[in-house]
Amino acid sequence: MSTVIVLGGCGAVGRVTAKTLANHDAFDRVIIADIDLPRAQGLAAEMGPKVSALRVDAGDVAAVAAAVRGAKVVVNCTGPFYRFARPCLQGAIDAGVDYVDVNDDVDATLDLLSMDAAVKAAGISALIGMGNSPGVTNVLGRFIADQFLDETDAVDIYHAHGGEAFEGEGVVAHRLHGMGMDIPMFLDGALKYVRFFGEDGIALRTRTDFHLIGKDIPVYPYPHPEQITMPQHMKVQRVTNRGTVLPDAYFHLTTEVARLGLTSQEPLTVAGQTVVPREFAIAWLLKQRDEILKSQDYGAQRGCTKVVVSGKRHGLPRSYVFSMASMSAALGEGTGIPAALGAILMAQGKVKGPGVLPPEAACDPMDFLEVAAPVLATMKTGGSFDGFLIEKIDEHGNVEKVDLPI
Numbered sequence: 206m207s208t209v210i211v212l213g214g215c216g217a218v219g220r221v222t223a224k225t226l227a228n229h230d231a232f233d234r235v236i237i238a239d240i241d242l243p244r245a246q247g248l249a250a251e252m253g254p255k256v257s258a259l260r261v262d263a264g265d266v267a268a269v270a271a272a273v274r275g276a277k278v279v280v281n282c283t284g285p286f287y288r289f290a291r292p293c294l295q296g297a298i299d300a301g302v303d304y305v306d307v308n309d310d311v312d313a314t315l316d317l318l319s320m321d322a323a324v325k326a327a328g329i330s331a332l333i334g335m336g337n338s339p340g341v342t343n344v345l346g347r348f349i350a351d352q353f354l355d356e357t358d359a360v361d362i363y364h365a366h367g368g369e370a371f372e373g374e375g376v377v378a379h380r381l382h383g384m385g386m387d388i389p390m391f392l393d394g395a396l397k398y399v400r401f402f403g404e405d406g407i408a409l410r411t412r413t414d415f416h417l418i419g420k421d422i423p424v425y426p427y428p429h430p431e432q433i434t435m436p437q438h439m440k441v442q443r444v445t446n447r448g449t450v451l452p453d454a455y456f457h458l459t460t461e462v463a464r465l466g467l468t469s470q471e472p473l474t475v476a477g478q479t480v481v482p483r484e485f486a487i488a489w490l491l492k493q494r495d496e497i498l499k500s501q502d503y504g505a506q507r508g509c510t511k512v513v514v515s516g517k518r519h520g521l522p523r524s525y526v527f528s529m530a531s532m533s534a535a536l537g538e539g540t541g542i543p544a545a546l547g548a549i550l551m552a553q554g555k556v557k558g559p560g561v562l563p564p565e566a567a568c569d570p571m572d573f574l575e576v577a578a579p580v581l582a583t584m585k586t587g588g589s590f591d592g593f594l595i596e597k598i599d600e601h602g603n604v605e606k607v608d609l610p611i
Contacts, residue, residue, distance in 0.1 A: 208234040208276040209548055212263050212293055213283030215239040216373045218307060218336070220248055221541025222280055222548075225580065227252045231549040238272055263289045269296025278548045281306035282541070284375030286313040287382060290333075294320060294561075298327045303556075305547040307336030307540050310379060311389055314430040314563075321561040330558025332567045335547035336540035337510050338364045338446065339430050340564055341529060346431075346512050348570035349525045349595070350439055353607075354516040359443035361515075362431055363413050363424050366508030367451025368498060369537060377459070377487045380450070384463035388428040391436045391444040399426055402464055411447065415509040416528035416594055424449050425460075434563040451507070455490075455497050462486050507532045508539050524598040525607065546576050 209226055213219040214237030227235045235252070238261040239245040245258035261272045263283040269292060273279040279302050281293040286308040294317055297304040304324075308314055317333050324331045334340055342362045350357040387398035388406060399405040406426045414420040424447040432444045450456040462468070467486040472479050497503075509530035516523060531538065547568070550556050555572045595607040 206233045207552065208232060208236060209552070210236045210238050210259075210273050210276045210279045212238050212261060212269070212272075212279060212281045213289075213375075214258075215241050215244045215248060216282055216284070217369055217371050217376065217537040218284075218541040218544070219280075219282035221537040222282055222544045223248070223256065224252055225542050225545035226280075226548060227256050229545070229549060229580070231552045232277065236272075236276070264292050266292045266295045266299065269293055270299040273297060273302045274300040276300075276302050278303050278305060278551045280544050280548050281308075282544060284373070285378045285382060286310040287379075291316055291320070294324070294331060297329065297331070298323055301327055301329060303329050303551050303558075304331040304333075305335050305544060305551055306331075306333050307340065307544045308333050309336060309339055309429050310382070311428045311430050311433065312386065314433065318561050324561050325559045328559050330551065330556050330567070331561040332547050332551060332556050332564065333561060334430050334434070334563050335544050335568075337508075337529075337543060338362055338427075338448065339434070340540070340543045340547075341510060342431055342446075342512050343435060343564040344568055344570050344573050345527050345529075346435065346514055347439060347565040348574070349512070349514040349527060350441075350516070351570070353518065353525050353597070354514065354523060355518055355520075357439060357441050357514060357516040359445075359513075359515045360431070360435060360439070360441055361443070361513040362429070362446045362448075363415070363511040363513070364427075364448040364509070365415050365418055365422055365424065365451055366506070366539065367455070368503050368506035370506065371537075372491060372494065374487050374491070377490055378483070380459055381463050381468045381483065381486065383428040384460065385468055386428055388426045389432040390426065390446075391432045391441070394442045396433065396436070401426060401460075409445065409447065413447075413511070415511060415530065417530040417532055418451075418507055418509040422449065422451075423453060425456075430563065435565055438563070438566045452497060452501055452503060454501070455494050458493055458497075459490055462490060505533050506537075510539065522600045526594075526596045526598065528594045528596075530594070542580065546573065546580065549576050 209232040237245045242260035249256040249258040283289040290313040
């Protein structure tokens, strides 16, 4: 019996990953593994007889190893990844089980890449960052560069999402964490670091249009791993990553909390009560988020990821703009479904290894598109997916739609 285990399967991303895998025939059994067992059991009951639940503390290496031992693939959706990525991968190493995650923390990515020798020694493959950004951005950026350009100069990544019915504490913690760290950008052929609130980071802020979602939306430097991994596997002079969370009022509030320094994990005594500023900030932001969505009558969740790949074709300038947008799906589906596709590719033996590899190095883009096609077709039929769009911009600025082979 072929089993896949989804760590953090109760989260906004993990539950989508589990549901996608439950509806696919790559695995006979899907296990939702989460520290909240009652919630995991409830979700498993909703997803059908091939899905079961298991309590696992993702921070306990021995517990993770015991839970995943005997499985074909483990998918780690437990955030924040700067806290949980290493113990989850170490558990997979100890159990000898192939590993997939949606890690989008730069520091955690570097940490996992440093475990490459141990992963190889265990004879397993670790596909890291297989979500939306990173994940789809890496694979499709590589696809466009390989299929449509003779020379690639730049890969510029943009993303926006918001309105999810559920947003976990780990997601907000990741966001605040990124605003306080050195943010990598690959500029002029070299890796550089900017600060979110520094002059260099502010200079990289811009506005962009998103297919279906809206026009002239402000986007900000994001500390995602593409800027580090893609230049290692593609000949390119620039890789940038900028994004936001919708509505803008919520993201602005988040930036103000970070700017004011309310992200410390040092406990304070307030009116006789012990308070951890970051824990308070996260709880307060989630409450404000609900009130902002309600006051704005925001409506359904939505999201869009855009990858702009620029270079030359037959000596002439060309840009290709890839967009994946939905007016009824956002973070959960945009990240959880690619993770499931990564697990399916892993089960089919189509992920390179052994070792720790990012999506652009581990997956053949055509294999990814082949596996994605029936899943995305089902989503489109159900009304939750609005499709891929690729546009070519020639040297005269003319825009032409390009068919994607799925």
